[in-house]
Amino acid sequence: MSYGHYQNSGYEEDYFGQEYQSVAYPNGYDDPYYADEIEPNSSPSPPQRGISGSMYEMEEINEYEDDNDNVPYYEDDPIHYQSTQEQPQFTAPRLPAPGVIFSLPFLPSERPHPICKRGGSLPNSHSSGMETTFEPPEPIPPLNRGSNPRNSSGIRLRPVSELPDIYRGVFKFGVFNAVQSSCFDTVVKSDENMVISAPTGSGKTVLFELAIVRMLRRAKELGKSVKCVYMAPTKALCSERQRDWSSKFDALGIRCCELTGDTVQFGKGAWGDAKNATIIITTGEKWDSLTRNWGDHGQILSQIQLFLVDEVHILNETRGSTLEVVISRMKTRGSAVRFVLVSATVPNIQDIAFWIGNKRRDDAAIVFEFGEDFRPCKLTRHVVGVPRQRGDNDFSFARKLDFKVFAALQAHSVGKPILVFVSTRKGVVQTAEQLKNDYAEAEKMRQCLPWSHPKRIEHVFHEKKLGELAPFGIGFHHAGLTIDDRRTVEDLYLKGILRVVVATSTLAVGVNLPAHTVVIKGVQIFQNNASVEYSDLDVMQMLGRAGRPQFDKDGIAIILCETELESKYRELVQGKTIVESSLHINLSEHINSEIGLGTITNIRSAKEWLRNSFLFQRIQKNPSHYALRKGENQSWEERVDDMVMQSVEKLRETKLIAEARAGG
């Protein structure tokens, strides 16, 4: 969940260095950030998209690969198509034979709204008309009679002692916070599907832990063997969860296993580990590849009772389609799986709830939305638009932005630790040097300075430029520096000697350096030989470094970008970016893969599969986003049926599938 919050165990006292202990690396290795850099991803295949004669398996992004080299990997996975006479049926010889034809009940197009609890505090102003409420399920005792404490919004805070003794050790505090207390009864006392959106740092991981506690209790009562899957978008988050939950749940005899591209070689050992574990920690891409052989692992998969999805808002991104199909697969093929999904603040969390649904009630999942008031560290956000002229290429525009950083810090920063994110190593050094020049100039002109000179710095750097910048309180950090230099920069920053570190975005996930002010200098990165924008997740990860709950009540986030992108980033930082589906981008490939898996066995089940997708939820609300039109008398169901037929036709034409007659 968190992007590697600073580990309390390794860090004591004030940021500016009364007492200081060494950096605890979030991945649990001695120094994974660097280890990952030198270990190339084993997959030799280049990324490929579109239908080109084979089906590809997308590998999860390795966020520790060198700067901007986050390339998804694919693996050949040919697939065929056969069918029956009455009802053409799809089969896939290379993948597990379908065996069972699944037929989901048709979902009515009009379903009731998800249930929202009513409650004390601030529903988001943009919450699309739905009131977010946190209704305490039990009568509230008066405040001053020794009852549970309440927070300032009047939410009754639930003590950990409400849980059975054996589970209390999982929680290292005495009282659940407002977010957790609001969800407490639903998560611990029911098996409802839940979708929760709350700001960064509001304690969402604990909700997953409470859901696990619920599952363990029920399993104990029923004497059943159960499993839970936790899914996060990055390997770093998985490693962090593995480390944290292993230490918390080991005492209960509950084993965790981490299944990601870092821990599993395809086809080797993954299921052996999963068999012996109760909590499986994985990424969407890895779970997608592992569950394509569903039939071979049916026994283990049937034990999954709980499916936890972190950062579900990444549905928005290109790789979100994998997340979408994996969740749909678990809904369709899993038996009685409970879903608990958490998200950053997004305006249309209800659409996700409709999609997840609640089989028990044929209804939507329960929604909890928590607004900015629930953010432990208030965040002031600034988006600064800079005009990009026609003649500006990426390089010249990046230089243009360099000249704006110091002024932005003069205007907004408050003398507390600053991180500046830049997309390339070269850019990192240039920005740092420009900051030094601007600082020196401002000093000469007796202007206000956003930070003061550090005291003497006695460290010697391998990289000469670091030595030149350090007296100005400026450092930089990227994968091209020696390990010694990187460690020194981290140490000096944590001690408050370096006031500003300019770094590549890998620092946002790799090494846990908290800041008060975070600047994202430019939103374009170079990836797969093209200039693209950071993913929303990348931006949120970088901004997630702003505000240090241990030391501060607030933080500052500044994004410098092209003027025409200003409103987009304003919406993003305010949690107003609507989550759309990305399934349409590679719909045919996903249909192909579900045919191989046996989830889709004929045209009818293909149509049902798509009508049960998040894409179907969004197409109806925002057809222009998907460049879709429908006929006046056509229903949306009929329109998406057309999409299915087009995809199937495409697969047929490219001979990726073939029709088979019954028994053939």
Ligand SMILES: Nc1ncnc2c1ncn2[C@@H]1O[C@H](COP(=O)(O)OP(=O)(O)OP(=O)(O)O)[C@@H](O)[C@H]1O
């Ligand atoms: N009830 C609580 N009392 C005290 N500390 C808590 C409580 N709940 C969570 N925390 C601490 O707050 C910090 C943030 O929690 P957590 O990482 O779960 O937040 P989050 O909402 O997942 O953040 P992110 O959006 O960054 O993933 C952690 O250090 C966690 O240990």
